[in-house]
Amino acid sequence: MNGITLTLRTLHRGERHLAHDLVSVAExxxxxxxxxxxxxxxxxxxxxHVRRLAEVAAHHDVRLGDPPDHSSDGVLATxxxxxxxxxxxxxxxxxxxxxxLRELHIAAAENSLHWEMxxxxxxxxxxxxxxxxxxxxxxxxxxxxRWTNTMIKNLSPQILNSL
Amino acid sequence: xxxTADRIAQPWGDRVPYGRHETWPARVDTFLADGVEPEAVQQxxxxxxxxxxxxxxxxxxxxxxxxxxxxxxxxxxxxxxxxGPKDLFGWxxxxxxxxxxxxxxxxxxxxxxxxxxxxxxLVAARSRELLDERGPGSIxxxxxxxxxxxxxxxxxxxxxAGIGTNHLDGNxxxxxxxxxxxLKETFGCDGQPGSYDDFxxxxxxxxxxxxxxxxxxVQWMRLLDRMEGTDPPRLxxxxxxxxxxxxxxxxHLAPRGGTNVALLNALLHETIRHDRIDRDFIDAHTVGFExxxxxxADCTPKWAAEICDVPAARIEEAAELVGTTxxxxxxxxxxxxxxxxxxxxxxxINNLHLIRGMLGRPGAGLLQxxxxxxxxxxxxxxANGDLPGFRNWQNDxxxxxxxxxxxxxxETIPHYAPPTHAMxxxxxxxxxxxxxxxxxxxxxxxSLPELSRIRSILxxxxxxxxxxxxxxxxxxxxxxxxxxxxxxxxxxxALTNADRTVHLSEKAVEPPGEAKxxxxxxLDYARRMDFRDKDGGPLITWDDPESAFEAWxxxxxxxxxxxxxxxxxxxxxxxxVQWPCDEESPEGTARLYxxxxxxxxxxxxxxxxxxxxxxxxxxxxxxRSLNPDGKxxxxxxxxxxxxxxxxxxxxxQLTTGRTIYHFHTRTKTGRAPQLRxxxxxxxxEISTADADRLGLGEGDLVDVTSKRGSLRGRLRVTGIRxxxxxxxxxxxxxxxxxxxxxxxxTPGRAANETTVTDWDPxxxxxxxxxxxxxxxxxxxxxxxxxxxxxxxxxxxxxxGVATPTAxxxxxxxxQTPTEFPHGREEGAQ
Numbered sequence: 001m002n003g004i005t006l007t008l009r010t011l012h013r014g015e016r017h018l019a020h021d022l023v024s025v026a027e028x029x030x031x032x033x034x035x036x037x038x039x040x041x042x043x044x045x046x047x048x049h050v051r052r053l054a055e056v057a058a059h060h061d062v063r064l065g066d067p068p069d070h071s072s073d074g075v076l077a078t079x080x081x082x083x084x085x086x087x088x089x090x091x092x093x094x095x096x097x098x099x100x101l102r103e104l105h106i107a108a109a110e111n112s113l114h115w116e117m118x119x120x121x122x123x124x125x126x127x128x129x130x131x132x133x134x135x136x137x138x139x140x141x142x143x144x145x146r147w148t149n150t151m152i153k154n155l156s157p158q159i160l161n162s163l
Numbered sequence: 164x165x166x167t168a169d170r171i172a173q174p175w176g177d178r179v180p181y182g183r184h185e186t187w188p189a190r191v192d193t194f195l196a197d198g199v200e201p202e203a204v205q206q207x208x209x210x211x212x213x214x215x216x217x218x219x220x221x222x223x224x225x226x227x228x229x230x231x232x233x234x235x236x237x238x239x240x241x242x243x244x245x246x247g248p249k250d251l252f253g254w255x256x257x258x259x260x261x262x263x264x265x266x267x268x269x270x271x272x273x274x275x276x277x278x279x280x281x282x283x284x285l286v287a288a289r290s291r292e293l294l295d296e297r298g299p300g301s302i303x304x305x306x307x308x309x310x311x312x313x314x315x316x317x318x319x320x321x322x323x324a325g326i327g328t329n330h331l332d333g334n335x336x337x338x339x340x341x342x343x344x345x346l347k348e349t350f351g352c353d354g355q356p357g358s359y360d361d362f363x364x365x366x367x368x369x370x371x372x373x374x375x376x377x378x379x380x381v382q383w384m385r386l387l388d389r390m391e392g393t394d395p396p397r398l399x400x401x402x403x404x405x406x407x408x409x410x411x412x413x414x415h416l417a418p419r420g421g422t423n424v425a426l427l428n429a430l431l432h433e434t435i436r437h438d439r440i441d442r443d444f445i446d447a448h449t450v451g452f453e454x455x456x457x458x459x460a461d462c463t464p465k466w467a468a469e470i471c472d473v474p475a476a477r478i479e480e481a482a483e484l485v486g487t488t489x490x491x492x493x494x495x496x497x498x499x500x501x502x503x504x505x506x507x508x509x510x511x512i513n514n515l516h517l518i519r520g521m522l523g524r525p526g527a528g529l530l531q532x533x534x535x536x537x538x539x540x541x542x543x544x545x546a547n548g549d550l551p552g553f554r555n556w557q558n559d560x561x562x563x564x565x566x567x568x569x570x571x572x573x574e575t576i577p578h579y580a581p582p583t584h585a586m587x588x589x590x591x592x593x594x595x596x597x598x599x600x601x602x603x604x605x606x607x608x609x610s611l612p613e614l615s616r617i618r619s620i621l622x623x624x625x626x627x628x629x630x631x632x633x634x635x636x637x638x639x640x641x642x643x644x645x646x647x648x649x650x651x652x653x654x655x656x657a658l659t660n661a662d663r664t665v666h667l668s669e670k671a672v673e674p675p676g677e678a679k680x681x682x683x684x685x686l687d688y689a690r691r692m693d694f695r696d697k698d699g700g701p702l703i704t705w706d707d708p709e710s711a712f713e714a715w716x717x718x719x720x721x722x723x724x725x726x727x728x729x730x731x732x733x734x735x736x737x738x739x740v741q742w743p744c745d746e747e748s749p750e751g752t753a754r755l756y757x758x759x760x761x762x763x764x765x766x767x768x769x770x771x772x773x774x775x776x777x778x779x780x781x782x783x784x785x786x787r788s789l790n791p792d793g794k795x796x797x798x799x800x801x802x803x804x805x806x807x808x809x810x811x812x813x814x815x816q817l818t819t820g821r822t823i824y825h826f827h828t829r830t831k832t833g834r835a836p837q838l839r840x841x842x843x844x845x846x847x848e849i850s851t852a853d854a855d856r857l858g859l860g861e862g863d864l865v866d867v868t869s870k871r872g873s874l875r876g877r878l879r880v881t882g883i884r885x886x887x888x889x890x891x892x893x894x895x896x897x898x899x900x901x902x903x904x905x906x907x908x909t910p911g912r913a914a915n916e917t918t919v920t921d922w923d924p925x926x927x928x929x930x931x932x933x934x935x936x937x938x939x940x941x942x943x944x945x946x947x948x949x950x951x952x953x954x955x956x957x958x959x960x961x962x963g964v965a966t967p968t969a970x971x972x973x974x975x976x977x978q979t980p981t982e983f984p985h986g987r988e989e990g991a992q
Binding site: 031032033034037038040041042088089090091093094143144146147149150153154157158159161162 | 329920922
């Protein structure tokens with residue numbers, strides 16, 4: 001296994017996790033409507049990254065799996081949703097929300113660094129397919145990070161001052 | 164032209180045809196109460212309408228201290244004497260017997276009358292308690308698009324610098340926030356680029372989700388007059404209903420809900436593919452063209468046709484219409500703003516104008532419309548989730564400048580995050596971090612989405628709710644303190660319409676009972692709270708409308724919305740004037756951006772922009788590198804499907820909207836007999852194809868049910884696109900048994916029982932146009948028609964199933980054609 005396939009694997013795992021975590025956070029914070037809806041949308045990007053990574057990896061003789069099936073943990077999803085609705089009138093889940101947004105940000109940042117590494121390696125090895133992949137996907141990862149950062153910036157003054 | 168018209172049956176009156184580049188002649192519409200002869204009018208008092216965003220100037224007829232009618236002002240640039248049905252009849256609501264005349268406070272669960280001192284002391288005491296115990300973030304203000312400039316400005320100063328809260332927004336969030344955001348995204352700053360005068364010069368008028376015939380009926384009269392004159396304009400109508408605009412359109416597209424971005428990207432694709440672009444304009448005034456071209460490269464009409472369910476050939480025709488004309492005016496309203504991907508779509512219309520160079524000259528105009536009469540003032544005064552004067556909360560020098568105007572320290576003004584938008588304020592109230600909500604001039608218990616949730620928020624014991632209104636609205640019934648407000652005609656103030664025209668509206672009669680102008684209520688509160696500036700002087704230094712206007716002028720000085728050249732005297736003298744109005748342009752400014760993009764420079768811009776799809780804020784450094792020279796920004800956006808798609812249980816798309824006869828939650832128009840009777844109750848529109856398929860017909864009683872709730876109404880079968888239901892959002896519960904919401908004897912009646920809590924991430928405007936719903940028959944109609952009007956978009960598909968809507972003698976209005984006295988009309992060349 002060379003460094004590129006290793007990075008492809010790592011990134012594939014990272015995007016899979018992020019897709020899953022975005023959906024989980026969306027369900028856990030269903031009553032935070034903007035977080036719920038945008039996180040759900042952003043998960044679509046990561047799922048697409050997973051698919052595209054798998055396609056390119058196949059050309060490098062590496063087999064990577066499909067994106068996580070959104071509906072696979074239906075029971076858990078329902079529980080998360082109900083838990084969120086049960087505490088709709090409580091301020092404390094705000095802290096959990098900030099925690100979750102921070103974790104999403106860190107996960108996206110890790111992916112971003114791996115995209116950077118992949119793009120650099122692609123340039124050095126003149127692998128235009130790989131470079132195309134990184135150029136297409138990396139900006140969206142950065143946008144995921146900007147979103148989590150914006151939400152933390154906008155929400156934390158109220159959440160941290162009202163506990 | 165007949166001398167009089169039944170203006171319920173003929174909402175737009177008779178025609179005064181005029182040709183392209185000619186001056187739109189005046190036609191003076193006058194309505195006096197039954198039995199009042201013109202000679203009996205003792206005084207005509209200058210004003211303008213507050214029942215839509217058009218800014219129709221009128222004089223209020225007064226006799227024996229009472230309002231007895233209205234007459235359009237022929238000298239005014241906006242309406243030239245014409246009035247719409249709401250202008251003509253809506254004023255009668257002022258005299259309703261159920262006006263609030265004394266403050267109310269809740270005692271033992273019931274609202275009881277009290278005096279002003281008791282009510283205001285209670286509000287001030289609760290404010291101080293909360294400030295001490297929980298800080299300024301526990302207090303929120305939710306205002307409207309229907310007060311006057313002076314009132315918003317005062318509210319902004321007391322909320323942002325007095326209380327020091329970041330939570331101040333208007334119901335303009337529901338109607339106009341996408342217009343503001345789209346202008347900020349493209350031009351770096353709010354400010355309507357075009358002018359209504361552009362309609363006189365346009366060759367093509369493209370109306371995107373804008374049923375102008377019902378929302379700004381007087382400008383529709385202008386278009387109708389032009390369509391009967393020489394060289395008439397051709398219309399492009401994008402609307403899923405067969406509106407009057409659609410019936411007059413050269414091309415009508417009725418796309419599937421939530422697909423505007425796909426359609427617009429296809430229009431941009433065609434414009435670029437056929438090289439219908441203005442390369443010199445693009446080079447001189449924009450950044451981002453290459454990326455835009457790349458992003459729409461695959462967005463063919465065929466691709467969009469699949470998504471929008473509109474024939475590709477129609478999209479090509481539309482693209483040719485907007486792409487080949489030499490004078491394009493586009494107008495945009497709720498069909499775009501209240502949809503999925505609102506800002507992304509509105510920005511693509513800006514893009515269309517920029518790549519075609521259709522900006523800043525007569526007939527090449529862009530109008531991102533407003534819904535409400537004074538929404539523009541909410542925006543510019545900083546009561547709409549922005550800082551006053553279009554200052555940038557992320558730019559420390561803008562905040563310092565504002566602090567100087569207010570004589571406070573910059574830290575006094577919250578600017579660590581964007582001002583909180585309304586939907587987030589309700590969320591904070593829901594989770595308990597906002598403990599006091601002061602609602603002025605709006606009725607969220609009917610107008611916000613997902614009403615069962617809103618009611619559950621407003622009825623919480625821990626939330627102290629103050630409601631300031633004319634009537635005991637659905638919202639007021641849930642309040643802890645109700646403050647009786649004076650309204651239009653009972654107080655003086657300035658208001659600015661959708662094309663930046665500032666009008667003065669003067670007090671004509673006394674308010675009923677102890678009702679007070681909103682300005683006086685805010686000033687009273689500020690005095691009780693003893694807000695101070697940094698030197699210990701009073702924070703608010705004015706005490707009446709004119710001194711408030713003068714204070715606002717100082718705040719607006721040097722900003723895009725500069726009012727320094729205006730005064731009450733000048734507004735009395737000249738009628739409407741368009742801002743900016745300053746030393747350089749003492750007569751006002753017809754069009755922005757006639758000579759380049761003026762407010763997009765990084766040091767000047769109101770906003771550094773947002774990610775159109777996620778709403779993430781950009782930072783100054785990114786903006787500076789993207790747009791160092793302050794040009795217009797061409798921002799591309801990818802189409803995303805709506806969050807809610809029809810399924811087995813909810814097979815229809817559901818959209819809400821308006822009728823020409825009502826405004827908002829009908830608090831006024833439901834109390835004007837002619838308007839009330841023209842559209843007396845809620846209805847549900849369905850397409851002929853769907854009605855036939857389900858065996859349903861005109862007048863059948865149905866339930867419309869979404870995941871959030873349901874409403875009940877009678878069916879009207881219309882030319883609406885198949886698969887879509889339409890419900891007007893005006894109807895609530897104040898005139899039902901249960902008063903403030905559905906109950907044992909009252910099924911759901913408000914459209915917002917069904918709408919979804921979801922908003923555009925960039926503008927934070929809620930989605931009222933993209934929900935899904937199921938439809939069930941409750942009982943067959945008894946042969947009588949649905950209460951929907953027959954005159955406009957809700958006209959039945961099969962003529963004859965309903966008696967034509969008419970007002971009879973009670974709606975007879977005189978109409979007198981005359982010259983427009985200002986032959987030198989700005990922009991006419």
